Amino acid sequence: MTDFIAGAAAPKTSILGVSAKMRRRNAAETRFKAYGIFAITLSLSVLALMLWTIFSDGLSAFRQAKMTFPITLTAEVLDPKGNLNRDEMAKITTVGYGKLLAQAFEAELKAKGISTEGVSAKELGALLSKDAPGVLRAEVLANPSMVGTTQNRSILASGRVDGYLKGRVTRETAERDNQISPAMLDLADRLVAAGILSAPFNTRFLTSPDASDQRPEAAGLGVAMIGSAYMMILVALICVPIGVAASIYLEEFAPKNRITDIIEVNISNLAAVPSIVFGILGLAVFINFAELPQSSPIVGALVLSLMTLPTIIIATRAAIRAVPPSIRDAALGIGASKMQTVVHHVLPLAMPGILTGAILGLATALGETAPLLLIGMVAFVDNYPAPPMEGMFDPATALPVQVYSWVTRSDPAFVERSSGAIIVLLGFLFVMNVTAIILRRKFERRW
Amino acid sequence: MKDQQIEERAVTAHTPRITARKVNVHYGTSHALKDVDVDILANTVTAFIGPSGCGKSTFLRCLNRMNDTVASAKVTGEILLDGENIYDPRVDPVRLRAKVGMVFQKPNPFPKSIYDNVAYGPKIHGLTRNKAELDEVVESCLRKAALWNEVKDRLDAPGTGLSGGQQQRLCIARAVATAPEVLLMDEPCSALDPIATAQVEELIDELRSQFSVVIVTHSMQQAARVSQKTAFFHLGNLVEFGKTEDLFTNPKDPRTESYITGRIG
Ligand SMILES: Nc1ncnc2c1ncn2[C@@H]1O[C@H](COP(=O)(O)OP(=O)(O)OP(=O)(O)O)[C@@H](O)[C@H]1O
Ligand SMILES: [Mg+2]
Numbered sequence: 001m002t003d004f005i006a007g008a009a010a011p012k013t014s015i016l017g018v019s020a021k022m023r024r025r026n027a028a029e030t031r032f033k034a035y036g037i038f039a040i041t042l043s044l045s046v047l048a049l050m051l052w053t054i055f056s057d058g059l060s061a062f063r064q065a066k067m068t069f070p071i072t073l074t075a076e077v078l079d080p081k082g083n084l085n086r087d088e089m090a091k092i093t094t095v096g097y098g099k100l101l102a103q104a105f106e107a108e109l110k111a112k113g114i115s116t117e118g119v120s121a122k123e124l125g126a127l128l129s130k131d132a133p134g135v136l137r138a139e140v141l142a143n144p145s146m147v148g149t150t151q152n153r154s155i156l157a158s159g160r161v162d163g164y165l166k167g168r169v170t171r172e173t174a175e176r177d178n179q180i181s182p183a184m185l186d187l188a189d190r191l192v193a194a195g196i197l198s199a200p201f202n203t204r205f206l207t208s209p210d211a212s213d214q215r216p217e218a219a220g221l222g223v224a225m226i227g228s229a230y231m232m233i234l235v236a237l238i239c240v241p242i243g244v245a246a247s248i249y250l251e252e253f254a255p256k257n258r259i260t261d262i263i264e265v266n267i268s269n270l271a272a273v274p275s276i277v278f279g280i281l282g283l284a285v286f287i288n289f290a291e292l293p294q295s296s297p298i299v300g301a302l303v304l305s306l307m308t309l310p311t312i313i314i315a316t317r318a319a320i321r322a323v324p325p326s327i328r329d330a331a332l333g334i335g336a337s338k339m340q341t342v343v344h345h346v347l348p349l350a351m352p353g354i355l356t357g358a359i360l361g362l363a364t365a366l367g368e369t370a371p372l373l374l375i376g377m378v379a380f381v382d383n384y385p386a387p388p389m390e391g392m393f394d395p396a397t398a399l400p401v402q403v404y405s406w407v408t409r410s411d412p413a414f415v416e417r418s419s420g421a422i423i424v425l426l427g428f429l430f431v432m433n434v435t436a437i438i439l440r441r442k443f444e445r446r447w
Numbered sequence: 448m449k450d451q452q453i454e455e456r457a458v459t460a461h462t463p464r465i466t467a468r469k470v471n472v473h474y475g476t477s478h479a480l481k482d483v484d485v486d487i488l489a490n491t492v493t494a495f496i497g498p499s500g501c502g503k504s505t506f507l508r509c510l511n512r513m514n515d516t517v518a519s520a521k522v523t524g525e526i527l528l529d530g531e532n533i534y535d536p537r538v539d540p541v542r543l544r545a546k547v548g549m550v551f552q553k554p555n556p557f558p559k560s561i562y563d564n565v566a567y568g569p570k571i572h573g574l575t576r577n578k579a580e581l582d583e584v585v586e587s588c589l590r591k592a593a594l595w596n597e598v599k600d601r602l603d604a605p606g607t608g609l610s611g612g613q614q615q616r617l618c619i620a621r622a623v624a625t626a627p628e629v630l631l632m633d634e635p636c637s638a639l640d641p642i643a644t645a646q647v648e649e650l651i652d653e654l655r656s657q658f659s660v661v662i663v664t665h666s667m668q669q670a671a672r673v674s675q676k677t678a679f680f681h682l683g684n685l686v687e688f689g690k691t692e693d694l695f696t697n698p699k700d701p702r703t704e705s706y707i708t709g710r711i712g
Contacts, residue, residue, distance in 0.1 A: 256518050325516075326555035330618070333513060334568040334625045335545030344567075345557060 054422050061420025064202035064217060065162035066154040067128060067191070069108035071101065073140060075148040084144045097133035097140075098125070101155065114190050118183030127184060127191075129156035131211060131218035156204075157197060159217040159413040161188050165199050168412060205420060209382050210402065216413035219406070221421055223381045227297050227396030228366060228428065230385065234301030234392065235308055235365050240358050243312035250313075251320045252342050271310035278307045279371030287375060294376040295395040297385065303375060304365040311364065315357020319350035351443040359436035363429055369400040377401050399425045464489045464629055464659045465510060465547075470524035472505050472514065479505050483524075483685045485678055487629065492651055492660045494670035494691065497680035498706065503663045504552060506680070507631050510661065511547035512540040528629075545572055548627030552634050552663075554614035556606035556621070561598050564606040564617055565589060568625035584624055591653070592620035593646030611638045619647065623654070630654060632662045636669065648673050667707055671695055679703045 018026070077096055081088050102125040109116055109124075116124060132155045140146055160180040163169035171182045191197035208220025254260045282303035286292045292299050323346050331341040347354075372378070378401050385394035397405075399421060406418035465487035472480035480502045487493050487510075495503040505514070512533060514520040526533050533543055556564050565585045568574070575581040585602070589595040594616040598609070606617050615638050622630060632651075636644040651660050651673050664670050670677050671691060678688040679700075687694060687703045698704040 324555075326551065326553060327557065329513065329516065329551060330555040330557060330621075331567075332516060332541075333511070333544060333549040333551065334571075334622060335541055335548075336567075336571055337541045340571055344571075349558065 054419050054426070057416060058419025058421075058423045060166045061205055061416045061423075062202050063166075063199040064205065065157035065165045065197060065199045067105070067157050067196055068152065068154045068198065069105060069196055070150050070152050071104040071136070071155075072107075072150045073147050074100065078140060079144070079147045084147065086141060086144060089141060089144060089147075092137070094133040094137055097137045101125075101128060101133055101136065105155075108196065112194050112196070114187070114194055114196075116187060118181075119187050123181065123184055124187075126179065127158055127161055127188070129158050129215060129217050131215045132156050154200070156217050159215070159411065160184075161197070162199070162217050163413055164188055165192075165197070166416070168416070205417070206424070209384065210380055210397065210405075212380075213409055213411060216409075216411045216417065219414070219417055221399065221402060221424055223384055224397045224399045224402035224421070225424065226385055226391075227300070227377065227381075228399045230297035230388065230392055230396065231301040231304060231398060232362060232366055232432075233388070234297065235304050236358070236362060238301065238305040239308045239312050239361065243309055243358070243361075244316055244354060246309075247313050247316035247320055248342055248347075251317050252338065252346070267310050267313055271314060273307075274370075275307050275368055276370040276374065278303050279374030281306065282371060282375050293393050293395070295379045295381065295397070296393045297396050298392040299375050300372050300377055300396075300398060301392075303371045304368060307368065307371065308361040308365045311361040312358050315360065316350070316354045319353025319357065320346060322353065323349045348443065352440045355436055355439050355443065359432055363432055366428060366432070367400050367425065369398075369404055372398050372401050373404070378405055380405075399428065462489050463487065464529060466525075466527040467506075467510070468525045468527075470506065470509060470522065470526060472502070472509060472523075473521045474517070475519045479683055480509075481683045483680075485685065485688060487659050487661055488676065489659055490655055490657075491676055492655050492662060492674040494674035494677045495661065495663045495680060496665070496667065496670050496677060496706070497686075499665075501680040502683045503680050504633050507549070507633055507661060507663055510629070510631055511544045511549055513544075513549065515540055545625055546627055547629045547631060548622040548625055550615075550618050550622045550630070550632040550635050552637070554611060554618050554638065556609070556614050556617050558605065558607050560603045561589075561606045561609070561617060562602040565620050565624050568621060572625055574624075574626060585620075588620040588624040589617075591623055591650050592616040593643055593650065594620060612640060612643055615639060616643060616647065619650070623650075627658060629659045629661065632660065634663050634665065637665065644669070667695070679706060681706070 075082065077100055078092055079089055102121070105128060106116075106121070106124060135156075136153070158179070160169050160174075160177065161184075164174075164180075164185055165188075169177070169180065169185070171185055174180045174182050174185055188197060204218070205220050206225070207222045208218060209223045210220070211218035250260065250263070282299060286299045286302050287294055292302075327345050327349065328341050331345050332338075336344065377397050379395060379397070381395045381397050383394070385391035385396045403418045403421045403425065406414040406421065463486040465485075467483060467485045467487075470480060470483040470485075471478070483502075483506055485493075485506075495507065497503055505520075508514045508517075509522050509526060510533075514522055522534065528543070528547065531538070557567065559567075562585055565588050566581050569581060569584050575584055586595060586599075589598060594613060597613060598604070598617075606614065609617060615635060619632070619635055622632075636647055639647060648669065651662065654660050662670075662673065674691045676689065677691045677694045679686045679694065679698075679702075681702050687698060687700045689699075694703065695707060698707060
């Protein structure tokens with residue numbers, strides 16, 4: 001033992017071996033390390049589980065069942081007058097094109113010698129997506145010279161066929177389903193064998209607008225991605241300059257008094273306000289009072305900016321405060337003005353912190369759903385917004401809102417799509433984080 | 448009056464550059480500097496000595512209004528630079544600080560290259576017309592600060608990568624580069640070895656031909672070597688101010704005597 005007796009000479013102790021006190025200290029340290037490792041393992045496995053569910057559900061959204069066969073665009077049906085006049089041709093509705101498609105499909109089956117036993121003509125047509133005639137019509141109207149030719153096209157298969165290829169639809173579920181029958185699934189098997197039915201990469205998932213409940217196979221993220229991208233650009237343009245300027249003013253110029261104290265407290269409070277409150281504010285101020293168009297990226301961006309600004313200000317102020325005061329003294333001491341001190345010395349040193357804060361704020365804004373629901377961004381939007389800047393005023397949706405609205409739909413095909421949308425959202429976040437890291441590297445001073 | 452007597456005792460007919468009268472500094476409730484009257488003469492080195500915490504740095508920072516940056520600091524009294532009150536509301540502290548340069552107690556180079564550290568002042572004040580002139584200024588200032596030989600091959604290296612003493616000399620070079628009329632140096636040699644100290648003292652002596660220099664030092668020998676006038680501070684009071692040789696050989700105040708003989712400190 002190493003107990004001292006007052007006044008007596010300390011007994012000679014060895015530094016070899018461990019005392020009881022040391023052992024207790026070491027045990028505490030080991031325990032602490034174990035807690036840490038446990039916590040990290042736990043969070044990593046939860047993260048892995050989350051990613052695994054999202055990817056296993058959502059990756060299939062990037063492939064889509066398609067039927068490839070030649071389509072004869074008969075002139076008598078599509079252009080009865082024979083003058084290739086667009087206005088005349090526009091009178092032919094999708095019903096006409098639907099018939100054309102069904103005929104072409106049937107003819108292809110006959111030519112390839114694929115039996116259609118147990119499948120009625122109507123059911124045969126139901127193997128194709130209800131979206132297909134509209135797509136073909138738009139293509140022909142855009143390019144009337146196609147009339148009279150035979151075109152090889154990949155046509156979207158119906159959502160049920162797609163589900164069958166991906167394992168979502170089975171013969172048991174088909175028994176109870178009025179949109180598909182086991183006989184149709186047998187036919188689908190033969191179509192796959194004949195090379196007509198396949199599931200290639202689905203670019204339309206990334207480019208198409210949303211589609212109605214009956215056509216999950218046609219639904220895409222195009223409008224949502226444009227909406228989210230517009231909003232992120234606007235939020236960055238609004239928040240970063242205002243946030244950085246406000247932080248610089250508060251940290252470097254503002255007198256330290258009651259008013260600035262109150263401002264400081266309120267900025268922290270604002271950061272803690274639930275985001276839906278900002279949605280109500282946006283509805284009242286930007287839509288009802290300022291009469292900006294509903295569902296538009298500009299309103300979404302303004303609301304998200306209100307929400308993000310406090311976060312950016314807090315992060316920027318912390319970054320500015322972390323710059324050693326001696327640097328400011330040095331610059332002021334040789335006659336630099338306050339502004340020169342800030343721009344030449346403080347900002348470059350604070351830049352990595354400011355960037356991290358800004359990207360973090362933007363990432364939160366990107367994933368924000370609730371306030372966007374309130375300003376109508378959940379609406380079904382069929383048209384792409386125009387290119388900026390006017391497109392900022394067109395109706396659009398956003399990625400997280402699209403996830404939300406797909407999850408609420410009844411057709412199970414939308415489950416896969418919402419997980420796919422989450423993957424795209426995560427992809428956006430990944431790109432933003434990589435940008436942040438690259439920018440930080442660029443600004444970080446290694447001395 | 449007392450100050451005039453001091454002036455009369457000065458050997459050469461120096462004119463005062465800075466005249467401080469009844470300067471008081473409060474940091475919040477603590478009274479750090481009490482009724483200080485000092486004249487800084489042209490072409491003279493003035494040394495401030497005194498025990499730690501007696502207000503030397505505080506007074507120095509009043510002379511170029513660096514205390515403006517300390518929110519709790521309140522300066523009262525009158526400080527004239529060439530007859531103009533530097534605390535006049537019309538005075539731009541930025542212009543004042545270009546005239547009254549400062550070397551801080553702790554070396555504080557910018558996290559930039561050695562070259563940029565020295566070139567920053569001339570750049571923002573537009574003292575040079577082209578790169579060649581700027582190069583010349585940088586070299587001559589680094590030479591004056593006795594740093595040139597050590598860094599001439601790595602002017603692009605970060606200033607913060609130098610040793611503590613080298614950093615302090617870099618800060619001296621940086622302060623000299625703005626061509627101030629008065630140079631305030633807060634313990635410039637506390638981190639330097641005897642060789643560099645000797646070089647800096649030589650620089651101070653050289654600078655005296657053009658400007659006034661005020662130097663805070665804890666080394667009595669240094670004060671005796673470089674300065675013509677010495678001020679002794681104690682607990683916020685200016686105890687004694689006079690010609691250096693008088694103060695060291697014939698101190699009037701018992702506190703000065705005990706300090707220079709090493710009995711208080
Ligand atoms: N920023 C500040 N806020 C509050 N009090 C301060 C501040 N700076 C200095 N003081 C106080 O003012 C007094 C004088 O400090 P000053 O730095 O001028 O001493 P000094 O003479 O330079 O000492 P040293 O030789 O140790 O550098 C000290 O009591 C110090 O605690
Ligand atoms: Mg000091």
